[in-house]
Amino acid sequence: MRRHGQFDACEDAVQEALLAATLQWPKTGAPGNPRSWLIAVASRRLVDEWRSQSARRRREETAIALELPVQEITAHDDTLTLLFLCCHPSLSVPSQLALTLRAVGGLTTAEIANAFLVPEATMAQRISRAKQSIKSAGMRFDLPPEPERAERLLVVLHVLYLIFNEGYTTSSGPSVHRTDLTAEAIRLTRLLLLLAPGEGEVAGLLALMLLTDARRAARTDADGSLIPLDEQRRDLWNAAQISEGVALLTRTLGKMPVGPYQLQAAIAAVHDEAPNAQATDWPQILALYEVLERVSPGPVVTLNRAVAVAMVHGPRAGLALLGTLDQDERMAHNHRLDAVRGHLLELAGEPVAARESYLRAARMTASLPEQRYLALRAARLN
């Protein structure tokens, strides 16, 4: 791709090279450097393809010029460049997600379609439109220049975060988790950390994913119904993932510029390290939310801080902070405001108002498991 510049043609050529490998390697044995072999074969296929497509002299010359001896290519730089390309800011978010999973993750179109619960033909279109945009915008297979790189890295992190979230709290559909997407997001973020080991926010995002995903087994019951954090069986949490996440954070926090992923990971770590819900260090969580709100302010951060305020200073203080969000347009269609209000009203000993808030939230959510959870909370207060 870096050498030849054509996304579609390169993908086809690589697939043919892989096919050739599966046919040839069992007979002849794998070559000493399989990667170089594959690139060499794919390049030859691409050249053949160009030759057969057109007899134009100029193309012939290009093709001949491309038949260079294969050098060792640094896999790391290419994967990183490919990630930047798939997460190009001019692509739509759904295209970024799909293309990243296809080109970097190596998932098939059918697998991606299945993960996002859309027909395969729809996903095939989404991916092909994304490739078309890359082509028509004349995007090049180069690392973004240094001044833009930090900003472009944030887009890559956001795409990986969305892939993880899509798997962890599915935005639609009947089941809560789609493990294949969370696993893939973690794998890709691990890969990115190898490529960019000096970036604190990459480590922060990986830690956040590990520390959140660690609770997966405890997050739903046998029926697939949601269990809130304070009622989860903590012995079901994945201890290995928690210690890996905490170790990552320990290596990162304070040594690199702090950012929102590191802070959210730190909050997840405080929850994960508490032996039971009562032992949760809420003052620590509140302090972290205060820093997070300064670093990356927004209504969802305020909403979460309100819970921490309620746990430290009592439900009334939390409700007062929630009140500041009532006029916020960005929260007007977000069911979480009423879900949290219901919870805090319940803590404040106001079951009637709590029930109303839960029911309002239940009507607003587009997630079936969440709707059931909220309706059950309301029914419990009857």
Add this chain to the structure above:
Amino acid sequence: MKYMIMTFGSAEAGLAAMGREWMLEMIQFMRKLDDDLTKSGELVSNEGLADGSQAKTVRFQNGIAVSTDGPFAEAKESLVGYWIVDVENEKRAIEIASRIVAFVKAPIEVRRVMDAPPEF
């Protein structure tokens, strides 16, 4: 042949009126139904829709498209969810709908999905 089996109503009324036990039973019922239809190979797709209070209706008025809050139908007649099943015959589609209606006790609509033209 394919049929769409549709349930109507408003989550608002349903969620507020029903007790915890009924809700838990409903969740079990729906899960079992989906399992059974998947195992029998009859389930094509099924979706539940977000509450009608969150819907928008778009109308063509005076030459422009205008959107207003709320569903097109009365809230109590608004579509809340559907199954598409591929079954042997209409009798079987009605049988499935009967199992649902016995539980939700609100009318269920069973409607044929249009087919491709016959081969010969």
